[in-house]
Amino acid sequence: MEKLIRILTELHPDVDFATAQDLIDDGVLDSLDIVSLVSQIDSEFDVTIPAEEIVPENFNSAKALFDLITRLDEE
Amino acid sequence: MQFTSYSFIAFLAILFAAYFLSPKRWQWVTLLVGSYVFYAFAGLDCLVFILFTTLSSYVISRLMESALKRENDYVAANRDAMSKEERKAYRARAKKKRFHILLWGLVLNFGILAVLKYTGFAVYNINSVVSLFGGKGFSIPSLLLPMGISFYTFQTMGYLIDVYRAKVTPERNIAKLALFVSFFPQLVQGPISRFGDLGAQLTAPHKFNGKTFTFGLQRILWGYFKKLVIADRVLTAMTTMLDDPAGYDGAYVLLLIIVYSIQIYADFTGGIDITIGIAEAMGIKLTENFDHPFSSKSTKEYWRRWHITMGSWFRDYIFMPISVTRPMMKLNKAMAGKFGRVAASKTVAYIASGVTWFVTGLWHGAAWNFIVWGMLNCLVIIVSEALEPAYKKFHDRFPKLTASAVYGKFMSVRTFLLMGVIRSLDCYGDVGLTFRLWGSMLTFKGFGAIVTGGIFDLGLTAADWLIVLCGIAVVYFVSRASARASVRERLYDRPIMSAALCGLMFIAIIMLGAYGFGYDASGFIYGDRF
Numbered sequence: 176m177e178k179l180i181r182i183l184t185e186l187h188p189d190v191d192f193a194t195a196q197d198l199i200d201d202g203v204l205d206s207l208d209i210v211s212l213v214s215q216i217d218s219e220f221d222v223t224i225p226a227e228e229i230v231p232e233n234f235n236s237a238k239a240l241f242d243l244i245t246r247l248d249e250e
Numbered sequence: 251m252q253f254t255s256y257s258f259i260a261f262l263a264i265l266f267a268a269y270f271l272s273p274k275r276w277q278w279v280t281l282l283v284g285s286y287v288f289y290a291f292a293g294l295d296c297l298v299f300i301l302f303t304t305l306s307s308y309v310i311s312r313l314m315e316s317a318l319k320r321e322n323d324y325v326a327a328n329r330d331a332m333s334k335e336e337r338k339a340y341r342a343r344a345k346k347k348r349f350h351i352l353l354w355g356l357v358l359n360f361g362i363l364a365v366l367k368y369t370g371f372a373v374y375n376i377n378s379v380v381s382l383f384g385g386k387g388f389s390i391p392s393l394l395l396p397m398g399i400s401f402y403t404f405q406t407m408g409y410l411i412d413v414y415r416a417k418v419t420p421e422r423n424i425a426k427l428a429l430f431v432s433f434f435p436q437l438v439q440g441p442i443s444r445f446g447d448l449g450a451q452l453t454a455p456h457k458f459n460g461k462t463f464t465f466g467l468q469r470i471l472w473g474y475f476k477k478l479v480i481a482d483r484v485l486t487a488m489t490t491m492l493d494d495p496a497g498y499d500g501a502y503v504l505l506l507i508i509v510y511s512i513q514i515y516a517d518f519t520g521g522i523d524i525t526i527g528i529a530e531a532m533g534i535k536l537t538e539n540f541d542h543p544f545s546s547k548s549t550k551e552y553w554r555r556w557h558i559t560m561g562s563w564f565r566d567y568i569f570m571p572i573s574v575t576r577p578m579m580k581l582n583k584a585m586a587g588k589f590g591r592v593a594a595s596k597t598v599a600y601i602a603s604g605v606t607w608f609v610t611g612l613w614h615g616a617a618w619n620f621i622v623w624g625m626l627n628c629l630v631i632i633v634s635e636a637l638e639p640a641y642k643k644f645h646d647r648f649p650k651l652t653a654s655a656v657y658g659k660f661m662s663v664r665t666f667l668l669m670g671v672i673r674s675l676d677c678y679g680d681v682g683l684t685f686r687l688w689g690s691m692l693t694f695k696g697f698g699a700i701v702t703g704g705i706f707d708l709g710l711t712a713a714d715w716l717i718v719l720c721g722i723a724v725v726y727f728v729s730r731a732s733a734r735a736s737v738r739e740r741l742y743d744r745p746i747m748s749a750a751l752c753g754l755m756f757i758a759i760i761m762l763g764a765y766g767f768g769y770d771a772s773g774f775i776y777g778d779r780f
Contacts, residue, residue, distance in 0.1 A: 185591075205550075206565070207635065210573045210602070211595035214582040223579075226571040227415035249334075250341065 176241050182215050183237055192237045199231040209234060222247045251291035253438060253524050254477065261288065262528065269532055274455035278429055281452065288434035296396035303359055304428045307406050310355035311413045311420035317348045318416060352414040356407055363403045366393050371616035398437035400613060404563055406431050409445040411567055418446045426453050435525040441539040441559035456533030465738050466531025468752060473523030475755050478763030480721040481517035484509050486709035492677055495687060500695025503687045507670040510677055512722060515544065542733060547661035549630045552669055564606050572602040603628050619684065623675040630668065717762050
C-alpha cells in the first residue's frame with residue numbers, strides 16, 4: 176500500500192491519498208493520471224490493469240485501487 | 251413517424267394504454283411490439299438490419315458466455331495443480347479466444363454501419379484522387395441508411411464488449427435482447443444506454459404510478475416546448491444564412507454561431523427530454539445525456555456535460571482500451587526512461603485522444619467537416635491540457651480574480667463561443683468555406699446592418715425573436731432552478747400550480763410552436779443525421 180501511495184503522491188503531491196475517497200468523482204484523477212497510473216502499476220507491481228477495470232469504483236481511493244491490484248494479482 | 255407528428259402522439263397514447271393494461275409479465279412484449287411497429291414506419295427494409303444486429307449479437311454473446319464458463323470451470327478444477335503464472339497464462343490465452351469471438355461481432359456490425367454510412371464518402375475521396383490524374387472516377391452509390399443505425403449499433407456493440415469483459419450476464423432470451431436493441435424512444439437520437447443500466451428495467455414489470463407517469467408527461471411536454479417553440483422557430487434564420495454563406499459573412503457568422511448553439515441545444519436536449527419522458531412514464535429510467543453543458547468553464551468540462559452517453563461510450567470502449575494496449579504501454583515505458591513519466595503518459599493519452607476524436611468525428615457524419623470538427627476538439631483539449639501549468643500559475647498569482655463569479659462567467663462564455671465556433675463546421679459543411687468565414691468574423695462586416703434591423707431580414711420578425719428570447723429565458727431559469735433540486739418534485743406538492751404551469755406550457759406549444767409554411771417541425775438534427 177505504501178508503494179501505491181508513493182506513486183499517487185508523485186502524481187498529486189497536494190492530495191492526502193490515505194484518506195481521499197472520491198478521486199475520480201471529485202476530478203482529482205483525470206484520464207491522463209489513469210494512463211500514467213496503469214503504466215506505473217504494470218512496472219512496479221507486475222500487474223496489468225485491463226481497460227474493463229478502469230472504472231471509477233476502482234480508482235476512487237487508494238484502497239480501492241490497492242484491492243484491484245491484489246485481486247488481479249490473485250486471479 | 252417523427253416525434254413531432256400527430257401520428258406519434260396517437261401511437262404513444264395507444265402504447266401507454268396497452269403497456270399498462272397488459273398482464274405484468276407480458277408488458278415487455280408490448281414494448282417490443284410497439285418498438286418494432288415504430289421502427290417499421292421508418293421502412294420495412296430497415297427492419298432487416300436491426301434484426302441482423304440483434305441475431306448476430308445474440309449468437310456472439312452466447313458463444314462468449316460459453317467460452318467464459320469453460321475457462322472458469324477449467325481454472326476451478328485445476329486451481330491447485332496450476333501455479334499462479336500458469337493460471338495467468340491460461341487466462342490470457344482464453345481471453346484472447348473470447349476476443350476473437352467478440353471481433354466477429356464487431357466486424358460484422360460495424361462493417362454494416364461502415365458500408366451503409368461511409369461508402370459514399372470513401373468513393374467521393376477516391377474520385378478526388380482519381381480526378382487529380384485525369385480519371386473520371388466512380389458514381390457515388392446511394393445506399394439505404396436505416397434510422398438510428400449509429401445509435402443502436404453503438405449501444406449493442408457496447409453490450410457485446412461488456413459481455414466480453416464479463417461485466418454483464420448475456421441475455422438468454424433473444425426477444426428480450428431485441429427489445430434492448432430496438433427500444434423505440436432511443437432509436438431517433440439516443441441516449442446510448444448500457445445493458446447493465448437498462449436491460450433488466452425494460453423487461454421488469456411496471457405498475458402504473460401516477461407520480462412517475464405525470465413526471466414523464468411533464469418531461470415530454472418540456473421537450474416539445476424546447477423543440478417547437480425555440481429550435482424550430484430559429485430554423486428559418488439558420489436556413490436564410492446558410493443558403494447564402496458568402497453573403498452572410500463577417501458578424502453574421504458570429505450570429506449564426508450563437509443561433510445554431512441555441513438551436514442545437516433546444517433541438518437535441520428537447521428530443522432527449524421527450525425520449526427520457528416516454529421511458530419515465532412507463533417507469534423506466536434512462537441515463538441523462540446532458541448536465542447544463544453551456545455552464546462549462548472548459549472544453550473538457552463541456553464534453554463531460556454534453557451528449558454524456560456518447561462521450562462515456564468513446565471513453566470506455568475506445569480511449570481507455572487504446573491507452574492500455576501493449577504497444578502503448580511499451581511506448582509509455584520507453585518514453586518515461588528518456589523524457590520522464592509525465593511526458594510519456596501525456597504522449598500516450600494524446601495519441602489515444604487523437605484516435606478517439608477522429609472516430610467521434612466520423613461517427614457524427616461521413617464528411618471531412620465532421621472529421622475536422624473532431625480533430626479541432628481534440629486539439630483544443632490537448633492545448634488546454636498542455637497549458638494547465640500556466641493556468642495554475644495564473645490562478646495562484648490572482649486567486650481573488652479567478653475565484654470571482656465574473657471570471658467564472660467569462661470562462662463559461664469563452665467555452666460557449668469556442669465550442670460554437672467549432673460546431674459551425676456542422677452548418678457550413680465545407681471545411682475551406684468555414685475557415686474563410688471564421689476569418690471574416692474578424693472584420694465585423696455586417697455588424698451595423700444586424701443591429702440596425704438586419705436581424706429581422708432573416709425570416710424572423712421582431713415577434714419571432716421575442717418568442718425565442720422568452721423561450722430561452724424560461725429554459726435558463728428552469729435549468730438554474732433544477733440545478734439545485736428537481737423542479738417537478740418541488741411542484742408535486744402543489745398540484746394546482748403544477749397543473750397551471752403545464753397548461754401554460756401546453757398553450758405556449760400550441761400557440762407559439764413553429765408550424766406551417768417555412769417551418770420544419772419534422773426532424774431532429776441528431777435524428778436526421780444518424
